[in-house]
Amino acid sequence: MSPDADAPLHRPGAPTKPVFLRRLFTPLPPDLTARLAAYPDLLRRAMPLRSGMERQLPRLVRELSQSLTSEREGGPRPGYLSDPRALSAYAWYYLPWNLIRLSRLLPGLDLNLPDNALVCDLGSGPLTFVQALWLSRPDLRRKKLRISCIDRSRRALDLGLKLFAELAGFDPTAEDAPWRIRVARGEYWQGLTDGADLVAMINVANELAGSSRDPLDSRMERVAAQLVESLAPGGRALVVEPGTRLGWRCLLGMREAFIDLDIHLSGPCPHREECVLAGGRTRAWCHFNMSPKGAPKWLTTFSDRANLGKERLSLAYLLARKVQPTLEKQAVRVVSGAFALTDVPGSAVYGCSQSGLVVLVAPDRCPPAPGDLLAVEVPPDAPCDGKSGAPRVTLPGDPAARPSERPQPERNERGRGTAPKTPPTRDAGRSRAPKPGGSGAGPAGPLRAGRPGRKAGSPQSREKAGGPARTSKKPAVRPVRRGK
Template structure:
């Protein structure tokens, strides 16, 4: 994992892969003219179903053919973009012969993004078990992956119809759970026992040196559930590799109205033009995207007092401010008017004042930013 920042801009090669994916979609998932004309409305309807009307959504909605086209042509590519940005900034040196389990895999989103964004892994013999309760989605994803990676790829993919906590036959070097936790019920008193059950399932299915990567959509609900999962993971001897720079209590657990939650916003620089055009047709244009995630192992990352920037910069006292996470809790990085703020996800080697002050509004510890303190 780069010590400098998460979510680096896409490489030219990664941009080209995402651009090529538009043509692959047309080959693998062709649409009749009338369905292509209807697509923008289907995308808009599905967007409401995934957000404002999510309580009315069927639990197995991805098993229905009418949802696959908008998902594959719009939501999948944007998730590939998000995960490509994330995977580019994480240490993901998966060893040759490794076992990778993708729970709630859908159309193999995480596997496609991994192939696109980490070219050094393409020649390794990796074994993927992709589990989901919607076989149609899995099969569509498998066809897309075969078209993207080619028939000669050494990656071996097994698709399994399974519920979230169904048994994983082989212990994993890496377990990925991407955009799947939010499908479960996290209301009220259910949250804590749910996190406990999921944690036990994931940790017992991971090798001693294995890792667990949880990825979600960057909204308050997912901030809360990842904070809950972080607490339970640490109680079961799994510690954060990223984004957390410490192992103390999460200072952004999304508890209470208006409370901060850990998530990252970043630009859509490098997103394919065909996807931006389709987004415009559906009136869902994007200037930026967001996600939150949790990457863990039994050893975790070395705790050396780093500070991780979280929020986008905002105006503050004639300069700029930016919320961050540190072992002192919620932190507010202060920039003077002449200093360019950092990007969300960057690491700071802090130069703390002898007696740090506290922001009256947010109760965050104040950290004046000095350029020489970065790495």
């Protein structure tokens, strides 16, 4: 925001008042948490299990987790959800946790679809995205939508249709259904339809990463070109990945292609320059962590039985729209959790802005939440952060704010204990990549040096994302796959 014309000159390190624009992650509303609490009943009706199979579920979940996180070449076999045992494990563990992740994210996204909109869900699995959209966006339930879902596993698609019918209370395959869903077995590119208002790829790109010998960036750029080619004017492409380094790398390649194709980036990036975390001084990457608060008791208990309990949920995402690019003035997106600074009191978070990385300092230890979008003026004489090289902007405290209005320390999934009063330092936990379902360290890195100009190749055929490969200059990343 612009300073008042009559205001005194800014003193280095003096508080800068931000303008709150919007919150990305919203709490789960009571009606949604009630539906999730009753979800086991839906699962048992849609996919009855023998008592012996139900007792084996924790072990089957662990085996599926090992397969999905395998670093061996090839990872999980294509169409692994066609195996009834794998699908059962997936439906009782990965599906509900992904419903929670997506239900926290989707309300904060610009997904105002028109009536009779066409939605293409690529790599649908058991219709995870469509279920989450119905649960978390009641504003869209009143609209007529045509939804096309494709996956390698017909068994998973059929299960998703049954679960959605239970959730929504109508048959989505009927001609007069408000959300008319058509499913088909096939590869992701076979689900692309011209004139789509929304194309969604949820936890698919990381599985595609190991399916080609081409460099990862080249592969992702071609996938992004395919998505853009299928969009109607004003249409949106939403890609969500696990909050892993590989997930971010997949999105980074797509982001570069979207920019080269002159597509508007709706989120999370508030700018079109080089990613502020690419080539940084640390091993940080762009992803968002959130508390599992609101998860039903049955799910946390079952996760503990499988030795896969969660203290945090994480994801990375990219939302692009086929319109002329626009920018919000002085926009800063919070891209980390709170951490402590060694030389000043309070806590801080990293922000992503058009001018580069920014360190937002909260002397009252109540910084903005991860994902929040603010309008912040970065003074030209702002002090420089010694570790990241980014300018530090001190935010004013608000002692009059009610406790409920301030970001609260995250509790663990059992509700016991809170985060320490002194936030962790930036170096805490950065020695290795996060465990499955866990969180990585918050983003950090130096100011960017500017994005080199480069033009992407023309969109490729949908039948095969082929074409000449270019050599990636980014460090190699071992594939770490996650379920849909």
